[in-house]
Amino acid sequence: MTGRSESAPSSDRVRPDVAVVGAGPIGLAIAWRCAARGLRVVVHDPAPGSGASAVAAGMLAPVAEAYFGERQLTELLLASAARWPTFAAELTEATGADIGYRTEGTLLVGLTGDDLAEAGRLWAYQQGLGLPVTLLRPTELRDREPALAPRVRGGALAPTDHQVDPRLLLPALRTAAQRAGAVLVPQAVRLLSDVDARVTVVAAGCGAAALTGLPVRPVKGQILRLRAPDGVAPGFRHVIRGYADGEPVYLVPRADGEVVLGATVEERSDTTVTAGAVQRLLRAGVDLLPELAEYDLVEAVAGLRPGTPDNAPILGPLPGRPDVLAATGHHRHGIVLTPITADLITDLVLTGVPDPLLAPFLPDRFVVAADSGGPETTMEGDRWS
Amino acid sequence: MTGRSESAPSSDRVRPDVAVVGAGPIGLAIAWRCAARGLRVVVHDPAPGSGASAVAAGMLAPVAEAYFGERQLTELLLASAARWPTFAAELTEATGADIGYRTEGTLLVGLTGDDLAEAGRLWAYQQGLGLPVTLLRPTELRDREPALAPRVRGGALAPTDHQVDPRLLLPALRTAAQRAGAVLVPQAVRLLSDVDARVTVVAAGCGAAALTGLPVRPVKGQILRLRAPDGVAPGFRHVIRGYADGEPVYLVPRADGEVVLGATVEERSDTTVTAGAVQRLLRAGVDLLPELAEYDLVEAVAGLRPGTPDNAPILGPLPGRPDVLAATGHHRHGIVLTPITADLITDLVLTGVPDPLLAPFLPDRFVVAADSGGPETTMEGDRWS
Numbered sequence: 001m002t003g004r005s006e007s008a009p010s011s012d013r014v015r016p017d018v019a020v021v022g023a024g025p026i027g028l029a030i031a032w033r034c035a036a037r038g039l040r041v042v043v044h045d046p047a048p049g050s051g052a053s054a055v056a057a058g059m060l061a062p063v064a065e066a067y068f069g070e071r072q073l074t075e076l077l078l079a080s081a082a083r084w085p086t087f088a089a090e091l092t093e094a095t096g097a098d099i100g101y102r103t104e105g106t107l108l109v110g111l112t113g114d115d116l117a118e119a120g121r122l123w124a125y126q127q128g129l130g131l132p133v134t135l136l137r138p139t140e141l142r143d144r145e146p147a148l149a150p151r152v153r154g155g156a157l158a159p160t161d162h163q164v165d166p167r168l169l170l171p172a173l174r175t176a177a178q179r180a181g182a183v184l185v186p187q188a189v190r191l192l193s194d195v196d197a198r199v200t201v202v203a204a205g206c207g208a209a210a211l212t213g214l215p216v217r218p219v220k221g222q223i224l225r226l227r228a229p230d231g232v233a234p235g236f237r238h239v240i241r242g243y244a245d246g247e248p249v250y251l252v253p254r255a256d257g258e259v260v261l262g263a264t265v266e267e268r269s270d271t272t273v274t275a276g277a278v279q280r281l282l283r284a285g286v287d288l289l290p291e292l293a294e295y296d297l298v299e300a301v302a303g304l305r306p307g308t309p310d311n312a313p314i315l316g317p318l319p320g321r322p323d324v325l326a327a328t329g330h331h332r333h334g335i336v337l338t339p340i341t342a343d344l345i346t347d348l349v350l351t352g353v354p355d356p357l358l359a360p361f362l363p364d365r366f367v368v369a370a371d372s373g374g375p376e377t378t379m380e381g382d383r384w385s
Numbered sequence: 386m387t388g389r390s391e392s393a394p395s396s397d398r399v400r401p402d403v404a405v406v407g408a409g410p411i412g413l414a415i416a417w418r419c420a421a422r423g424l425r426v427v428v429h430d431p432a433p434g435s436g437a438s439a440v441a442a443g444m445l446a447p448v449a450e451a452y453f454g455e456r457q458l459t460e461l462l463l464a465s466a467a468r469w470p471t472f473a474a475e476l477t478e479a480t481g482a483d484i485g486y487r488t489e490g491t492l493l494v495g496l497t498g499d500d501l502a503e504a505g506r507l508w509a510y511q512q513g514l515g516l517p518v519t520l521l522r523p524t525e526l527r528d529r530e531p532a533l534a535p536r537v538r539g540g541a542l543a544p545t546d547h548q549v550d551p552r553l554l555l556p557a558l559r560t561a562a563q564r565a566g567a568v569l570v571p572q573a574v575r576l577l578s579d580v581d582a583r584v585t586v587v588a589a590g591c592g593a594a595a596l597t598g599l600p601v602r603p604v605k606g607q608i609l610r611l612r613a614p615d616g617v618a619p620g621f622r623h624v625i626r627g628y629a630d631g632e633p634v635y636l637v638p639r640a641d642g643e644v645v646l647g648a649t650v651e652e653r654s655d656t657t658v659t660a661g662a663v664q665r666l667l668r669a670g671v672d673l674l675p676e677l678a679e680y681d682l683v684e685a686v687a688g689l690r691p692g693t694p695d696n697a698p699i700l701g702p703l704p705g706r707p708d709v710l711a712a713t714g715h716h717r718h719g720i721v722l723t724p725i726t727a728d729l730i731t732d733l734v735l736t737g738v739p740d741p742l743l744a745p746f747l748p749d750r751f752v753v754a755a756d757s758g759g760p761e762t763t764m765e766g767d768r769w770s
Contacts, residue, residue: 226660273682274678274681297660
């Protein structure tokens with residue numbers, strides 16, 4: 001796999017080097033990077049930006065999301081978060097767009113003694129990995145965020161966990177990809193055989209399951225968008241993540257007054273907003289930050305994360321199909337993993353050789369019977385469900 | 386004030402007998418009744434049906450809403466509720482429309498012991514007025530509505546408190562009024578002097594204050610609309626009103642699966658939906674009926690009730706202006722009071738003499754200084770605020 005020849009004609013009729021299926025952040029970032037490297041890129045999506053990313057909060061939180069038993073995923077999250085400052089700067093340079101990249105860091109809090117005990121175990125694990133998590137006394141917490149409820153029992157600071165606004169990121173990536181020469185085709189791809197390109201990248205989120213047979217399943221998340229009254233900025237600056245009477249919740253403040261409050265994690269494939277979920281999220285949010293009670297509730301919405309059996313993304317060629325690359329299964333981590341996914345997949349398209357970083361995330365980790373038929377038939381979703 | 390002469394020409398250019406300002410349920414019902422009696426009627430509203438009635442739950446609850454110190458209002462509510470069966474039948478006959486009139490009655494409940502004690506005082510007062518309120522043991526409550534939370538401590542039945550669906554009522558009243566000959570003019574009325582009619586009826590809800598100087602103030606109410614999953618009817622048949630940890634709340638089930646959950650009562654004039662109100666309503670609703678947690682949350686909306694200093698409507702001629710009739714200030718009772726308001730105001734238009742039932746509700750009860758100037762100048766809102 002090499003770059004497009006300098007002398008190749010630029011007609012639309014020429015077979016593309018890369019066809020990307022899916023115009024979410026992953027697909028668009030790959031398209032941008034590939035096009036910027038001189039490849040002829042087409043992106044297929046009947047409704048760009050309508051997937052999980054439209055619902056995502058945009059936390060770049062490899063430290064707060066470093067969970068027990070996910071060491072390799074944590075390393076990938078850290079590596080991608082480290083690329084975010086450059087990625088954001090390049091994207092803003094390419095488009096002039098503000099994507100809401102903010103570096104105030106994340107406060108981790110526990111409302112009750114039980115919440116603090118549960119959170120404390122995780123913080124100790126994260127510190128054990130050498131990650132920057134600094135315990136804060138309640139007075140230190142409140143010095144940083146006076147709006148926190150007085151009864152919050154304790155917390156910690158993860159200064160390197162940042163945020164971006166996915167609803168600004170998406171159009172910026174689209175603009176960047178198009179300016180670099182990528183062509184967006186507003187059509188759905190039903191079968192991989194319908195795509196005519198040298199390499200096909202499947203960045204279709206949950207839709208990757210039907211296209212590839214990979215074990216990607218929808219994981220429903222419901223989130224709320226609040227807005228500070230009178231058009232002012234929210235009364236807090238950090239991303240706040242916490243447990244509130246056992247309910248894990250996050251609050252992401254935006255400069256324009258918006259606060260994203262999320263999120264449920266449900267093994268369901270519908271996108272209805274349910275009374276119980278909204279009530280639990282609001283209760284937890286208001287318990288942590290009482291001033292939220294006076295905020296406008298402007299949106300309640302659900303999205304479907306592309307989950308995988310090991311919670312890690314699926315990145316690389318399908319077994320036996322070096323011309324089809326998966327870039328899906330990002331679950332809760334699509335936004336933070338956008339830069340590294342785009343870089344590694346672009347390198348793979350150009351070189352044909354997977355970067356060592358991809359080794360734990362290759363699709364073939366889900367192939368259980370190496371002697372069965374071709375990959376399209378062996379990779380049934382229910383093998384791994 | 387007499388009916389239109391039989392020989393009057395029907396041209397639009399002829400001065401109307403009645404101009405109604407406001408095409409909510411009150412204004413439309415008056416227009417319907419007046420037009421049906423042969424009067425030439427024009428209704429002015431730039432956005433018919435966009436006021437408080439679009440948010441209203443539609444409870445016809447003179448018994449459950451019989452509060453301490455509101456004896457005269459209670460009598461009017463009872464008299465109007467008694468007219469509802471005929472009113473509903475005539476409206477359906479005139480239009481063919483289903484308006485969701487349901488007669489399963491209302492269950493009154495208290496979640497905790499404190500809630501039950503508070504509710505019990507009111508039920509005893511209502512029984513003391515001779516109203517049909519029957520105490521129920523918890524087992525009897527659950528026999529009637531098995532979906533009630535097991536921890537609901539007790540309740541009562543108000544079998545004559547019924548319901549209608551305001552979002553079906555409004556278009557039906559509009560059709561009935563138009564079929565009877567009333568003409569709807571989609572224009573706002575800024576000044577009463579802009580209206581050219583023999584009699585002007587101000588049924589403009591909160592807008593009546595600016596037009597007449599009457600002490601009508603906005604009282605904000607936030608409500609939620611839920612929907613039972615899978616398109617089935619809600620798992621309960623009665624209207625349920627209760628206290629849940631001190632929060633007064635009602636739940637109104639509709640045949641199509643909708644449940645209206647309300648309502649806040651706030652001395653505010655904005656129509657934003659706030660996180661705290663939604664959280665409190667959902668918490669109270671789910672505590673009383675746990676299955677609501679699985680319902681879809683389909684709408685959260687706020688409206689402005691036209692409140693008055695004594696919580697009673699303002700019905701009848703402005704002092705010194707027999708040609709201007711108020712029909713406003715219905716506060717929480719606009720839907721239940723629609724039939725009697727329409728009947729009494731129509732009679733007043735035709736006879737010029739207020740029915741004795743109107744005596745406690747005439748506008749002149751708010752005039753404090755009889756020797757001051759004309760009514761337009763004396764009736765400043767702040768006199769009674």
